[in-house]
Amino acid sequence: MIRIDSVSKRYPDGTVAVDRLSLDIPDRAITVLVGPSGCGKTTTLRMINRMVEPSEGRILLDGEDVRERPVNSLRRSMGYVIQNAGLFQHRTIIDNIATVPRLLGTSKRVAREQAAELMERVGLDTALARRYPYQLSGGQQQRVGVARALAADPPVLLMDEPFSAVDPVVRKGLQDELLRIQDELGKTIVFVTHDIDEAVKLGTMVAVLRTGGHLAQFAPPAELLSDPADPFVEDFLGADRGIRRLSFFASGELALETAPVVPIDADAERISGAATAPYLLVTDTDGAPLGWAEPERIVAGSIDKDQLLSFGRPFRPGTDSLRTALDGAVLSPTGWAVAVDGDGRALGVVSQQAVGEAIRAAHDEHRTDAKAAG
Numbered sequence: 001m002i003r004i005d006s007v008s009k010r011y012p013d014g015t016v017a018v019d020r021l022s023l024d025i026p027d028r029a030i031t032v033l034v035g036p037s038g039c040g041k042t043t044t045l046r047m048i049n050r051m052v053e054p055s056e057g058r059i060l061l062d063g064e065d066v067r068e069r070p071v072n073s074l075r076r077s078m079g080y081v082i083q084n085a086g087l088f089q090h091r092t093i094i095d096n097i098a099t100v101p102r103l104l105g106t107s108k109r110v111a112r113e114q115a116a117e118l119m120e121r122v123g124l125d126t127a128l129a130r131r132y133p134y135q136l137s138g139g140q141q142q143r144v145g146v147a148r149a150l151a152a153d154p155p156v157l158l159m160d161e162p163f164s165a166v167d168p169v170v171r172k173g174l175q176d177e178l179l180r181i182q183d184e185l186g187k188t189i190v191f192v193t194h195d196i197d198e199a200v201k202l203g204t205m206v207a208v209l210r211t212g213g214h215l216a217q218f219a220p221p222a223e224l225l226s227d228p229a230d231p232f233v234e235d236f237l238g239a240d241r242g243i244r245r246l247s248f249f250a251s252g253e254l255a256l257e258t259a260p261v262v263p264i265d266a267d268a269e270r271i272s273g274a275a276t277a278p279y280l281l282v283t284d285t286d287g288a289p290l291g292w293a294e295p296e297r298i299v300a301g302s303i304d305k306d307q308l309l310s311f312g313r314p315f316r317p318g319t320d321s322l323r324t325a326l327d328g329a330v331l332s333p334t335g336w337a338v339a340v341d342g343d344g345r346a347l348g349v350v351s352q353q354a355v356g357e358a359i360r361a362a363h364d365e366h367r368t369d370a371k372a373a374g
């Protein structure tokens with residue numbers, strides 16, 4: 001565990017960048033430091049690997065003051081990733097990634113082999129190995145930065161706004177990739193961002209900092225969204241807090257109705273059996289949803305695909321959240337969300353009203369839990 005113990009940093013010009021910050025950063029999880037520009041995130045991160053020395057307080061790594069550790073071995077145990085990747089422009093991609101292992105005495109051949117494996121791990125085509133950084137897109141360079149930080153297999157990764165300089169689509173890809181890598185590798189990651197959505201998506205724990213390096217709140221993201229500690233945190237979380245919080249509620253317990261789901265080749269009997277529902281969800285013969293139709297408009301065996309109403313965006317019960325289910329219901333012109341399995345086959349449908357009830361039930365559960373926790 002990394003323990004930040006009442007740490008302050010005053011720069012020589014008198015700026016107090018961090019003010020008596022205490023944080024316990026759990027092992028093998030992603031802890032995000034988030035807050036407005038200038039609130040002391042980078043300073044805090046750099047105090048962990050001693051690129052900046054605290055003015056007061058201490059930082060403990062597994063119980064030992066980081067100042068007791070030789071700075072080289074400390075930094076070797078902590079990969080460091082920054083915005084714009086900070087790659088060596090005159091070295092090829094493969095040699096960028098192999099830099100630290102080479103410094104540690106790994107042979108060129110072995111280091112390059114490992115670097116090629118890392119390229120695959122971070123989702124880079126090994127065909128790029130001999131290129132130079134300027135020949136890669138921003139997103140690809142960022143992946144190289146992550147691969148290079150992982151090369152010495154450090155238990156800790158420090159990441160300072162690593163994805164802030166790329167466009168939103170690439171950024172989402174990098175975030176998903178980081179979560180996947182973390183599932184596989186289980187590093188202790190301290191991730192700095194000014195983007196609260198990124199913090200909520202990536203963090204197991206999120207520390208919200210305010211200007212002057214004051215800790216405003218340290219909590220799991222769901223708790224941040226449900227119970228912001230004060231108006232600053234609430235304001236920083238931004239709009240749609242209620243909707244966004246639904247991302248943390250599972251959709252697995254929604255009761256699905258199967259009667260309104262009819263295959264396109266259904267016979268008249270089957271359709272009249274289902275016809276009590278206001279709309280029927282028509283599927284293809286494999287069960288994939290095609291669209292909605294009013295029962296009286298369906299003539300057995302001759303459903304006109306072009307006349308079906310769009311079914312919005314389907315959700316996967318258990319995998320997707322209540323937010324996705326609600327979105328599906330809101331997008332659907334019938335007000336019913338469509339549930340599908342992993343192969344895209346319709347499992348059933350659920351009304352806006354049923355999603356609303358599930359949301360209320362989740363609130364009740366949260367309230368009971370909060371009471372039980374005191």
Ligand SMILES: Nc1ncnc2c1ncn2[C@@H]1O[C@H](COP(=O)(O)OP(=O)(O)O)[C@@H](O)[C@H]1O
Pocket residue numbers: 011012013015016017035036037038039040041042043044
């Ligand atoms: N080397 C430095 N000397 C003086 N002031 C600094 C130095 N580095 C950062 N600061 C100041 O400390 C505060 C926190 O900076 P920083 O940790 O970089 O914040 P963040 O990463 O959250 O944007 C800011 O007011 C910044 O101007």
Ligand SMILES: [Mg+2]
Pocket residue numbers: 041042043
């Ligand atoms: Mg910064």
